[in-house]
Amino acid sequence: MVASPYGGRLIQNVIEEPHEDLPMLEIGRRYALDAEKIGIGAYSPLEGFMGSSDLENVLYKNELNNGLPWTIPIILPVMAPPEEGERVYLNLNGNRFGFLEVEEVFRFNKKEIAEKVYSTLSPEHPGVAQVMSEPETAVSGKVWIFRRVSRDKTPAETREIFKKLGWRDVAGYQTRNPPHRAHEYVIRVAMEFVDGVFIHPVVGELKNDDFPPEAIVEAYDYFVKNYLPKNRALLDTLTIPMRYAGPKAAVFYAIIRRNYGCTHFVVGRDMAGVGNFYDPYGAQKMLREMDLGVEIIPVGEAFYCDICEGIVSERSCDHNARKKISMTLIRKLLSQGEEPPREIIRPQIASILKRYYKNTESLASSRRG
Numbered sequence: 001m002v003a004s005p006y007g008g009r010l011i012q013n014v015i016e017e018p019h020e021d022l023p024m025l026e027i028g029r030r031y032a033l034d035a036e037k038i039g040i041g042a043y044s045p046l047e048g049f050m051g052s053s054d055l056e057n058v059l060y061k062n063e064l065n066n067g068l069p070w071t072i073p074i075i076l077p078v079m080a081p082p083e084e085g086e087r088v089y090l091n092l093n094g095n096r097f098g099f100l101e102v103e104e105v106f107r108f109n110k111k112e113i114a115e116k117v118y119s120t121l122s123p124e125h126p127g128v129a130q131v132m133s134e135p136e137t138a139v140s141g142k143v144w145i146f147r148r149v150s151r152d153k154t155p156a157e158t159r160e161i162f163k164k165l166g167w168r169d170v171a172g173y174q175t176r177n178p179p180h181r182a183h184e185y186v187i188r189v190a191m192e193f194v195d196g197v198f199i200h201p202v203v204g205e206l207k208n209d210d211f212p213p214e215a216i217v218e219a220y221d222y223f224v225k226n227y228l229p230k231n232r233a234l235l236d237t238l239t240i241p242m243r244y245a246g247p248k249a250a251v252f253y254a255i256i257r258r259n260y261g262c263t264h265f266v267v268g269r270d271m272a273g274v275g276n277f278y279d280p281y282g283a284q285k286m287l288r289e290m291d292l293g294v295e296i297i298p299v300g301e302a303f304y305c306d307i308c309e310g311i312v313s314e315r316s317c318d319h320n321a322r323k324k325i326s327m328t329l330i331r332k333l334l335s336q337g338e339e340p341p342r343e344i345i346r347p348q349i350a351s352i353l354k355r356y357y358k359n360t361e362s363l364a365s366s367r368r369g
Protein backbone atom coordinates (compact mmCIF):
# COMPACT_ATOMS: atom_id res chain seq x y z
CA MET A 1 0.00 0.00 0.00
CA VAL A 2 1.27 3.44 -0.84
CA ALA A 3 1.27 5.94 2.02
CA SER A 4 -2.04 7.36 3.24
CA PRO A 5 -2.40 11.11 2.73
CA TYR A 6 -1.08 13.34 5.49
CA GLY A 7 -3.89 13.93 7.94
CA GLY A 8 -5.81 10.94 6.53
CA ARG A 9 -7.73 12.49 3.62
CA LEU A 10 -6.51 13.65 0.23
CA ILE A 11 -7.87 17.13 -0.38
CA GLN A 12 -9.30 17.49 -3.88
CA ASN A 13 -10.74 20.96 -4.19
CA VAL A 14 -11.00 20.83 -7.96
CA ILE A 15 -14.27 21.91 -9.57
CA GLU A 16 -15.85 22.90 -12.87
CA GLU A 17 -15.40 26.55 -13.71
CA PRO A 18 -18.27 28.46 -12.09
CA HIS A 19 -20.04 31.18 -14.04
CA GLU A 20 -20.62 33.61 -11.25
CA ASP A 21 -19.91 37.28 -11.19
CA LEU A 22 -17.26 37.60 -8.49
CA PRO A 23 -14.52 40.13 -7.79
CA MET A 24 -11.05 39.15 -8.99
CA LEU A 25 -7.91 38.90 -6.92
CA GLU A 26 -4.72 38.93 -8.98
CA ILE A 27 -1.96 36.99 -7.23
CA GLY A 28 1.66 36.34 -8.13
CA ARG A 29 2.85 33.10 -9.68
CA ARG A 30 4.35 31.71 -6.46
CA TYR A 31 0.98 32.06 -4.71
CA ALA A 32 -0.91 30.71 -7.69
CA LEU A 33 1.31 27.63 -7.52
CA ASP A 34 0.60 27.27 -3.80
CA ALA A 35 -3.14 27.63 -4.47
CA GLU A 36 -2.95 24.95 -7.15
CA LYS A 37 -1.09 22.59 -4.82
CA ILE A 38 -3.73 23.14 -2.14
CA GLY A 39 -6.47 22.38 -4.66
CA ILE A 40 -4.93 19.12 -5.90
CA GLY A 41 -4.08 17.97 -2.37
CA ALA A 42 -0.29 18.20 -2.46
CA TYR A 43 -0.52 20.22 0.76
CA SER A 44 -3.18 18.02 2.45
CA PRO A 45 -4.64 18.50 5.01
CA LEU A 46 -4.57 22.21 4.08
CA GLU A 47 -7.75 23.23 2.27
CA GLY A 48 -6.80 26.83 1.91
CA PHE A 49 -4.36 29.58 2.84
CA MET A 50 -3.56 29.74 6.53
CA GLY A 51 -5.12 32.20 8.96
CA SER A 52 -3.40 33.97 11.84
CA SER A 53 -3.88 31.16 14.32
CA ASP A 54 -2.46 28.39 12.09
CA LEU A 55 0.38 30.76 11.22
CA GLU A 56 1.24 31.34 14.85
CA ASN A 57 1.18 27.62 15.66
CA VAL A 58 3.39 26.85 12.67
CA LEU A 59 5.89 29.54 13.63
CA TYR A 60 6.04 28.81 17.34
CA LYS A 61 5.11 25.14 17.69
CA ASN A 62 5.86 23.62 14.29
CA GLU A 63 2.30 22.40 14.05
CA LEU A 64 -1.12 23.25 12.61
CA ASN A 65 -4.13 24.15 14.76
CA ASN A 66 -5.15 20.49 14.62
CA GLY A 67 -1.82 19.42 16.14
CA LEU A 68 -0.29 17.90 12.99
CA PRO A 69 3.40 18.73 12.56
CA TRP A 70 3.90 21.50 9.97
CA THR A 71 6.84 23.85 9.53
CA ILE A 72 6.27 26.21 6.60
CA PRO A 73 3.62 28.98 6.55
CA ILE A 74 1.31 28.81 3.54
CA ILE A 75 -0.10 32.32 3.50
CA LEU A 76 -1.39 34.69 0.86
CA PRO A 77 -0.08 38.25 1.29
CA VAL A 78 -2.01 40.83 -0.73
CA MET A 79 -1.80 44.58 -1.35
CA ALA A 80 -5.53 45.26 -1.48
CA PRO A 81 -7.36 42.62 0.55
CA PRO A 82 -10.97 41.68 -0.18
CA GLU A 83 -13.59 41.66 2.58
CA GLU A 84 -13.92 38.83 5.08
CA GLY A 85 -16.72 36.50 3.99
CA GLU A 86 -16.36 37.53 0.34
CA ARG A 87 -15.77 35.02 -2.48
CA VAL A 88 -13.20 36.08 -5.04
CA TYR A 89 -11.71 34.61 -8.18
CA LEU A 90 -7.99 33.96 -8.01
CA ASN A 91 -6.28 35.33 -11.08
CA LEU A 92 -2.83 34.76 -12.51
CA ASN A 93 -1.76 37.20 -15.22
CA GLY A 94 -5.37 38.22 -15.72
CA ASN A 95 -6.70 34.67 -16.09
CA ARG A 96 -8.88 33.21 -13.40
CA PHE A 97 -7.99 29.70 -12.29
CA GLY A 98 -9.65 29.29 -8.92
CA PHE A 99 -11.51 30.99 -6.14
CA LEU A 100 -11.05 31.80 -2.52
CA GLU A 101 -13.66 31.93 0.22
CA VAL A 102 -12.14 34.73 2.28
CA GLU A 103 -12.19 33.84 5.96
CA GLU A 104 -9.81 36.23 7.62
CA VAL A 105 -7.87 39.34 6.67
CA PHE A 106 -4.95 39.81 9.03
CA ARG A 107 -1.68 41.63 9.53
CA PHE A 108 1.46 39.63 10.09
CA ASN A 109 5.01 40.47 10.98
CA LYS A 110 7.46 39.83 8.16
CA LYS A 111 10.49 39.88 10.45
CA GLU A 112 8.89 37.31 12.70
CA ILE A 113 8.32 35.00 9.74
CA ALA A 114 11.89 35.45 8.49
CA GLU A 115 13.31 34.78 11.94
CA LYS A 116 11.15 31.75 12.73
CA VAL A 117 11.15 30.07 9.34
CA TYR A 118 14.63 30.89 8.09
CA SER A 119 16.39 31.44 11.45
CA THR A 120 18.01 34.59 10.09
CA LEU A 121 17.25 38.16 9.10
CA SER A 122 20.08 38.33 6.62
CA PRO A 123 19.00 39.91 3.32
CA GLU A 124 21.50 37.55 1.67
CA HIS A 125 19.04 34.73 2.34
CA PRO A 126 16.68 34.38 -0.66
CA GLY A 127 13.75 33.38 1.57
CA VAL A 128 14.22 36.37 3.84
CA ALA A 129 14.59 38.71 0.86
CA GLN A 130 11.37 37.32 -0.60
CA VAL A 131 9.34 37.67 2.63
CA MET A 132 10.61 41.18 3.25
CA SER A 133 9.52 42.26 -0.24
CA GLU A 134 5.88 41.25 0.37
CA PRO A 135 2.93 43.26 1.71
CA GLU A 136 2.23 42.69 5.40
CA THR A 137 -1.46 41.82 5.11
CA ALA A 138 -2.66 38.32 4.26
CA VAL A 139 -5.98 36.68 3.50
CA SER A 140 -6.93 33.18 4.56
CA GLY A 141 -9.64 30.82 3.41
CA LYS A 142 -10.61 27.77 1.44
CA VAL A 143 -9.26 27.48 -2.09
CA TRP A 144 -10.92 25.80 -5.07
CA ILE A 145 -9.31 25.49 -8.47
CA PHE A 146 -10.84 24.92 -11.89
CA ARG A 147 -7.78 25.46 -14.08
CA ARG A 148 -4.25 24.15 -13.61
CA VAL A 149 -1.29 26.46 -13.13
CA SER A 150 1.43 23.86 -13.73
CA ARG A 151 1.62 20.59 -15.64
CA ASP A 152 2.61 18.59 -12.57
CA LYS A 153 0.87 15.29 -11.95
CA THR A 154 -1.57 15.37 -9.06
CA PRO A 155 -1.18 13.22 -5.94
CA ALA A 156 -4.25 11.24 -7.06
CA GLU A 157 -2.51 10.51 -10.37
CA THR A 158 0.84 9.40 -8.93
CA ARG A 159 -0.95 7.20 -6.39
CA GLU A 160 -2.74 5.50 -9.26
CA ILE A 161 0.53 5.04 -11.17
CA PHE A 162 2.31 3.55 -8.14
CA LYS A 163 -0.58 1.15 -7.68
CA LYS A 164 -0.50 0.09 -11.32
CA LEU A 165 3.25 -0.49 -11.13
CA GLY A 166 2.68 -2.66 -8.08
CA TRP A 167 4.84 -0.46 -5.85
CA ARG A 168 4.14 -0.77 -2.14
CA ASP A 169 7.14 1.12 -0.87
CA VAL A 170 7.98 4.29 -2.74
CA ALA A 171 10.86 6.64 -1.95
CA GLY A 172 10.44 10.30 -2.79
CA TYR A 173 13.58 11.90 -4.14
CA GLN A 174 13.81 15.67 -3.85
CA THR A 175 16.22 17.67 -5.94
CA ARG A 176 16.62 21.02 -7.64
CA ASN A 177 19.52 20.11 -9.87
CA PRO A 178 20.13 17.90 -12.89
CA PRO A 179 21.75 14.58 -11.95
CA HIS A 180 25.48 14.28 -11.41
CA ARG A 181 27.12 11.06 -10.21
CA ALA A 182 26.41 11.72 -6.53
CA HIS A 183 22.69 12.07 -7.27
CA GLU A 184 22.77 8.85 -9.27
CA TYR A 185 24.42 7.09 -6.34
CA VAL A 186 21.82 8.34 -3.88
CA ILE A 187 18.93 7.25 -6.12
CA ARG A 188 20.42 3.78 -6.43
CA VAL A 189 20.94 3.56 -2.67
CA ALA A 190 17.25 4.35 -2.21
CA MET A 191 16.31 1.70 -4.77
CA GLU A 192 17.78 -0.96 -2.49
CA PHE A 193 15.10 -0.19 0.09
CA VAL A 194 11.93 0.32 -1.90
CA ASP A 195 9.94 -0.91 -4.89
CA GLY A 196 10.24 2.37 -6.73
CA VAL A 197 11.75 5.82 -6.57
CA PHE A 198 9.72 8.91 -7.36
CA ILE A 199 12.19 11.44 -8.78
CA HIS A 200 10.44 14.70 -8.09
CA PRO A 201 12.55 17.79 -8.80
CA VAL A 202 11.29 21.13 -7.52
CA VAL A 203 11.17 23.46 -10.50
CA GLY A 204 9.17 26.48 -9.35
CA GLU A 205 10.80 29.82 -8.77
CA LEU A 206 14.42 28.97 -8.29
CA LYS A 207 17.38 31.18 -7.52
CA ASN A 208 18.70 32.71 -10.70
CA ASP A 209 21.79 30.53 -10.65
CA ASP A 210 19.81 27.29 -10.71
CA PHE A 211 19.43 25.35 -13.95
CA PRO A 212 16.15 25.97 -15.83
CA PRO A 213 13.37 23.39 -15.32
CA GLU A 214 13.67 22.08 -18.89
CA ALA A 215 17.35 21.25 -18.36
CA ILE A 216 16.62 19.39 -15.14
CA VAL A 217 13.76 17.41 -16.70
CA GLU A 218 15.65 16.56 -19.89
CA ALA A 219 18.72 15.41 -17.97
CA TYR A 220 16.73 13.24 -15.57
CA ASP A 221 14.63 11.84 -18.34
CA TYR A 222 17.78 10.78 -20.17
CA PHE A 223 19.19 9.21 -17.01
CA VAL A 224 16.00 7.36 -16.06
CA LYS A 225 15.41 6.00 -19.57
CA ASN A 226 18.96 4.85 -20.17
CA TYR A 227 20.38 3.87 -16.81
CA LEU A 228 17.64 2.77 -14.43
CA PRO A 229 15.71 -0.48 -14.61
CA LYS A 230 12.28 -0.28 -16.24
CA ASN A 231 9.34 0.48 -13.99
CA ARG A 232 11.48 1.24 -10.95
CA ALA A 233 11.52 5.02 -11.23
CA LEU A 234 8.95 7.68 -12.04
CA LEU A 235 9.98 11.20 -13.02
CA ASP A 236 7.71 14.18 -12.61
CA THR A 237 8.08 17.80 -11.57
CA LEU A 238 6.92 19.63 -8.48
CA THR A 239 6.33 23.22 -9.50
CA ILE A 240 6.28 25.20 -6.28
CA PRO A 241 8.40 28.06 -5.05
CA MET A 242 11.55 26.56 -3.55
CA ARG A 243 11.72 27.18 0.18
CA TYR A 244 15.35 27.48 1.15
CA ALA A 245 14.58 26.95 4.81
CA GLY A 246 16.92 24.03 5.48
CA PRO A 247 15.47 21.48 7.94
CA LYS A 248 12.04 23.12 8.08
CA ALA A 249 11.73 23.01 4.30
CA ALA A 250 12.83 19.37 4.34
CA VAL A 251 9.91 18.56 6.65
CA PHE A 252 7.52 20.36 4.28
CA TYR A 253 8.94 18.47 1.29
CA ALA A 254 8.54 15.14 3.09
CA ILE A 255 4.88 15.91 3.85
CA ILE A 256 4.24 16.78 0.20
CA ARG A 257 5.82 13.51 -0.94
CA ARG A 258 3.67 11.55 1.49
CA ASN A 259 0.64 13.15 -0.13
CA TYR A 260 1.93 11.99 -3.49
CA GLY A 261 1.98 8.45 -2.08
CA CYS A 262 5.59 8.06 -0.89
CA THR A 263 6.29 5.82 2.10
CA HIS A 264 9.96 6.85 2.22
CA PHE A 265 11.87 10.06 1.68
CA VAL A 266 15.52 10.35 0.74
CA VAL A 267 17.41 13.02 2.64
CA GLY A 268 20.95 13.83 1.63
CA ARG A 269 23.33 16.46 2.88
CA ASP A 270 22.11 20.05 3.27
CA MET A 271 18.61 19.52 1.89
CA ALA A 272 16.95 22.84 1.02
CA GLY A 273 19.96 24.67 2.40
CA VAL A 274 21.45 27.84 1.03
CA GLY A 275 24.89 29.35 1.70
CA ASN A 276 26.05 28.32 5.15
CA PHE A 277 22.80 29.10 6.95
CA TYR A 278 21.99 25.58 8.12
CA ASP A 279 23.62 22.54 9.68
CA PRO A 280 24.09 20.21 6.68
CA TYR A 281 22.64 17.30 8.66
CA GLY A 282 19.96 19.35 10.44
CA ALA A 283 17.30 18.14 8.00
CA GLN A 284 18.02 14.47 8.70
CA LYS A 285 17.95 15.19 12.43
CA MET A 286 14.67 17.12 12.37
CA LEU A 287 12.96 14.56 10.14
CA ARG A 288 13.95 11.73 12.44
CA GLU A 289 12.53 13.59 15.42
CA MET A 290 9.18 14.42 13.81
CA ASP A 291 6.54 11.81 13.18
CA LEU A 292 5.34 12.45 9.64
CA GLY A 293 4.46 8.88 8.74
CA VAL A 294 7.29 8.80 6.20
CA GLU A 295 10.40 6.73 6.67
CA ILE A 296 13.60 8.68 6.17
CA ILE A 297 16.46 7.29 4.10
CA PRO A 298 19.41 9.37 5.27
CA VAL A 299 22.42 9.51 2.96
CA GLY A 300 25.84 11.08 3.54
CA GLU A 301 27.61 13.32 1.05
CA ALA A 302 28.82 11.29 -1.92
CA PHE A 303 32.25 11.66 -3.56
CA TYR A 304 34.33 10.06 -6.24
CA CYS A 305 37.27 8.30 -4.60
CA ASP A 306 40.42 7.66 -6.64
CA ILE A 307 41.53 4.83 -4.36
CA CYS A 308 38.15 3.05 -4.16
CA GLU A 309 37.69 3.92 -7.85
CA GLY A 310 34.03 4.65 -7.55
CA ILE A 311 31.36 6.73 -5.90
CA VAL A 312 31.48 6.47 -2.12
CA SER A 313 29.99 8.49 0.69
CA GLU A 314 31.59 10.03 3.72
CA ARG A 315 30.00 7.18 5.66
CA SER A 316 31.62 4.47 3.55
CA CYS A 317 35.10 5.81 2.71
CA ASP A 318 37.61 7.94 4.59
CA HIS A 319 40.38 8.18 2.04
CA ASN A 320 41.96 11.49 1.27
CA ALA A 321 41.51 10.84 -2.42
CA ARG A 322 37.91 12.00 -2.45
CA LYS A 323 36.84 14.30 -5.27
CA LYS A 324 34.02 16.60 -4.33
CA ILE A 325 31.07 16.42 -6.73
CA SER A 326 29.17 19.68 -6.86
CA MET A 327 26.99 21.55 -9.29
CA THR A 328 29.00 24.68 -8.50
CA LEU A 329 32.08 23.00 -9.91
CA ILE A 330 30.18 21.59 -12.90
CA ARG A 331 28.71 25.01 -13.71
CA LYS A 332 32.11 26.60 -13.42
CA LEU A 333 33.68 24.13 -15.83
CA LEU A 334 30.80 24.46 -18.28
CA SER A 335 31.05 28.26 -18.15
CA GLN A 336 34.74 28.03 -19.06
CA GLY A 337 33.92 25.74 -21.96
CA GLU A 338 35.62 22.79 -20.24
CA GLU A 339 34.37 19.21 -20.01
CA PRO A 340 33.56 18.21 -16.45
CA PRO A 341 35.34 14.90 -15.55
CA ARG A 342 33.23 11.85 -16.35
CA GLU A 343 33.67 10.64 -12.75
CA ILE A 344 31.51 13.51 -11.53
CA ILE A 345 28.89 13.77 -14.30
CA ARG A 346 28.02 11.66 -17.33
CA PRO A 347 29.35 13.30 -20.51
CA GLN A 348 25.94 12.92 -22.17
CA ILE A 349 24.27 14.76 -19.30
CA ALA A 350 26.98 17.43 -19.34
CA SER A 351 26.28 18.01 -23.02
CA ILE A 352 22.54 18.36 -22.36
CA LEU A 353 23.37 20.99 -19.75
CA LYS A 354 25.80 22.76 -22.05
CA ARG A 355 22.97 23.45 -24.47
CA TYR A 356 20.89 25.14 -21.81
CA TYR A 357 23.90 26.82 -20.38
CA LYS A 358 24.40 28.94 -23.46
CA ASN A 359 20.89 30.32 -23.06
CA THR A 360 21.18 31.10 -19.40
CA GLU A 361 23.62 33.86 -18.74
CA SER A 362 22.78 34.11 -15.08
CA LEU A 363 24.25 30.66 -14.54
CA ALA A 364 27.67 32.19 -15.05
CA SER A 365 27.32 34.07 -11.79
CA SER A 366 26.57 30.90 -9.86
CA ARG A 367 27.72 30.78 -6.29
CA ARG A 368 26.89 27.34 -5.06
CA GLY A 369 25.53 23.94 -5.94
Ligand SMILES: [Zn+2]
Nearest residue numbers: 305308317319
Ligand atom coordinates in the same frame (compact mmCIF):
# COMPACT_ATOMS: atom_id res chain seq x y z
ZN1 LIG B 1 37.94 5.56 -0.85
